[in-house]
Amino acid sequence: MTILDATTEFSDAQAETTQAAHDSDNVLNMNIADANLGAGTSKWVVAEVSTLFESGGAATLACELQDSATVGGTYTTLAGGQVHVLATLVKGFKLLVIPLPAEHLQFVKLVYTIASADMTAGAINAYITTIPQTA
Numbered sequence: 742m743t744i745l746d747a748t749t750e751f752s753d754a755q756a757e758t759t760q761a762a763h764d765s766d767n768v769l770n771m772n773i774a775d776a777n778l779g780a781g782t783s784k785w786v787v788a789e790v791s792t793l794f795e796s797g798g799a800a801t802l803a804c805e806l807q808d809s810a811t812v813g814g815t816y817t818t819l820a821g822g823q824v825h826v827l828a829t830l831v832k833g834f835k836l837l838v839i840p841l842p843a844e845h846l847q848f849v850k851l852v853y854t855i856a857s858a859d860m861t862a863g864a865i866n867a868y869i870t871t872i873p874q875t876a
Contacts (some may be wrong), residue, residue: 751851751867756790758860760800765851765867768812771848786820787874788837788851788867794830798858801826804836804867805854808846816852819845824856830863838873 744831751765803824807816808838837851851867 749869751786751788751869752865754864754866755851755853756792756862756864757855758863759861760855760857761852762852762861765813765853767818768848769869770812771845773819782871784841785870785873786839786841786851787835787870788853788865790830790832790834790863791837791861791866792864793832794827794863795861796827796858797861799827800858801856802830802836802860802863803854803856804841804865805852806837806839807849807850807852809848810846812848814835814848815852816848821851834867836865837867841869 749769751767751769753766757763757765786806794800801824803822805821808819808820809816819842821837823838825836854867
């Protein structure tokens with residue numbers, strides 16, 4: 742079981758359905774420039790399907806971890822980007838389970854990209870944890 746607080750949560754049942762790149766509901770502020778919180782005790786970024794995704798077409802979903810020096814600045818992709826096909830987007834499916842990079846800037850977010858067709862349902866939970874559940 743993962744224990745969460747609002748300061749480590751990117752998305753809580755975030756529902757996105759249109760073909761586009763969607764920022765996570767929360768941008769995490771690590772409160773230190775060049776925070777680099779990935780060093781030391783392992784921290785993991787986890788994004789998982791909380792509600793089954795559905796589509797009238799062959800929709801896909803990708804998830805990327807990005808960082809920036811300022812909240813409204815230019816974000817750079819740190820990891821992720823694997824494209825997942827609709828058939829895999831069932832409740833509990835892990836879109837992303839990666840170690841938080843040892844080096845990152847102060848502001849960190851996830852970007853969910855829906856492509857090929859709109860979704861008609863689906864939602865995502867995403868967070869930082871010290872013990873990821875992979876199954």
